[in-house]
Amino acid sequence: MKNRAETSGIEQKSAPPAGGQGFVRLEGVSKRFGDVVALHEATLDVRRGEILTLLGPSGGGKTTLLNLVAGFLLPDSGAIHIAGQPVTEVPPYRREIGVLFQNYALFPHMSVAANVAYGLRMRRLPRPEIARKVAETLALVRLVGLENRTPRQLSGGQQQRVALARALAISPKVLLLDEPFSALDKNLRGSMQLELKEIQRKLGVTTIFVTHDQSEALSLSDRIVVLSEGRIRQVGTPGEIYRRPTERFVASFVGDVNVLRARLEEVDGEAAQIAIGAAKLAVPAGTLRGCAPGAPVELFIRPEQLRLAETGDETACEGVVSAHSYQGGHVDLHLASEAAVSGRILMRWPGTEAIARWPVGTRIAVACAGTEAVAFPASPS
Numbered sequence: 394m395k396n397r398a399e400t401s402g403i404e405q406k407s408a409p410p411a412g413g414q415g416f417v418r419l420e421g422v423s424k425r426f427g428d429v430v431a432l433h434e435a436t437l438d439v440r441r442g443e444i445l446t447l448l449g450p451s452g453g454g455k456t457t458l459l460n461l462v463a464g465f466l467l468p469d470s471g472a473i474h475i476a477g478q479p480v481t482e483v484p485p486y487r488r489e490i491g492v493l494f495q496n497y498a499l500f501p502h503m504s505v506a507a508n509v510a511y512g513l514r515m516r517r518l519p520r521p522e523i524a525r526k527v528a529e530t531l532a533l534v535r536l537v538g539l540e541n542r543t544p545r546q547l548s549g550g551q552q553q554r555v556a557l558a559r560a561l562a563i564s565p566k567v568l569l570l571d572e573p574f575s576a577l578d579k580n581l582r583g584s585m586q587l588e589l590k591e592i593q594r595k596l597g598v599t600t601i602f603v604t605h606d607q608s609e610a611l612s613l614s615d616r617i618v619v620l621s622e623g624r625i626r627q628v629g630t631p632g633e634i635y636r637r638p639t640e641r642f643v644a645s646f647v648g649d650v651n652v653l654r655a656r657l658e659e660v661d662g663e664a665a666q667i668a669i670g671a672a673k674l675a676v677p678a679g680t681l682r683g684c685a686p687g688a689p690v691e692l693f694i695r696p697e698q699l700r701l702a703e704t705g706d707e708t709a710c711e712g713v714v715s716a717h718s719y720q721g722g723h724v725d726l727h728l729a730s731e732a733a734v735s736g737r738i739l740m741r742w743p744g745t746e747a748i749a750r751w752p753v754g755t756r757i758a759v760a761c762a763g764t765e766a767v768a769f770p771a772s773p774s
């Protein structure tokens with residue numbers, strides 16, 4: 394089949410989408426299961442060549458969104474485009490998508506090579522081309538020499554690499570990965586993440602990656618979409634999601650955060666002045682719309698943005714050391730404090746010095762070390 398010639402080589406072969414829109418585009422896509430709204434009017438552009446991560450708690454709608462892009466589910470409303478083409482009515486096998494799902498098992502009785510060749514055989518590529526693509530893809534995922542083994546003769550990490558190779562062998566337009574590393578232990582997960590990123594960069598394949606693990610999302614992604622209860626809460630770079638969450642949910646779901654009682658002093662354009670104890674902090678005003686000066690607010694501030702108040706510092710609040718938690722490279726210091734909505738403050742110290750320096754029971758004054766925080770109207774209690 395001559396018209397398959399352009400599929401040779403592992404690269405993205407599609408024309409850029411028209412109009413500068415996303416390479417994968419969802420417009421008002423909704424999906425219900427009975428009474429459950431699994432996805433509510435999702436509008437999203439996935440840029441060509443990026444790794445976009447869907448991050449959110451279990452049941453948030455991540456797998457549903459992925460299945461809609463893959464074509465395993467049909468939306469109740471809305472439209473999906475891939476590479477500028479409407480695909481809402483296109484069946485999965487014609488969408489040219491590579492999938493690596495949590496439960497997408499390898500064929501146990503087939504060799505590694507046969508597993509990787511599977512999609513190519515389905516597409517009826519000529520044998521020599523199949524052999525060449527299998528060899529190329531196995532080299533890419535560093536499985537050369539294991540071609541004739543069966544999945545059972547491989548470690549968990551190697552099996553995932555075979556599954557990744559199988560997804561990539563067809564030179565997909567889009568790669569979809571649903572919690573692919575969640576069954577692996579922590580070290581292996583970390584090295585697979587790095588490897589995936591390297592491979593993805595090499596190929597430039599547009600990738601949607603699903604995880605409920607915020608540190609995986611922060612380290613792997615070009616951009617993150619936070620999803621909960623079927624709704625897109627925020628889309629941004631890992632830095633934007635971590636440093637400038639626009640919703641209370643995002644601020645609490647991604648990373649450790651302290652929630653401290655504070656007061657809005659004034660709003661000046663895009664910035665709001667917040668008073669916490671004797672300290673003042675400028676935060677983005679966008680999350681405080683409708684709050685009047687003097688109103689109680691809740692300041693979301695990361696552990697690394699707090700430090701011990703020294704002479705001359707303005708004390709934000711006080712707390713009493715209740716526990717230390719040794720983390721290897723740093724110590725987490727837990728304080729009991731009335732200033733915190735949960736009654737607890739988390740601070741972070743490099744090294745181990747904090748354990749001896751501030752034993753349990755020590756009262757310490759806390760200052761804001763950085764200017765990165767966000768505030769939300771105080772929740773009614």
Ligand SMILES: Nc1ncnc2c1ncn2[C@@H]1O[C@H](COP(=O)(O)OP(=O)(O)O)[C@@H](O)[C@H]1O
Nearest residue numbers: 426429430431450451452453454455456457458
């Ligand atoms: N096939 C299905 N039938 C009924 N409900 C489903 C089905 N698939 C998903 N759901 C529901 O839709 C919601 C979103 O699920 P899902 O997309 O799997 O979330 P996530 O992948 O973020 O954990 C959940 O409430 C889930 O129970």
Ligand SMILES: [Mg+2]
Nearest residue numbers: 452455456457
């Ligand atoms: Mg899921």
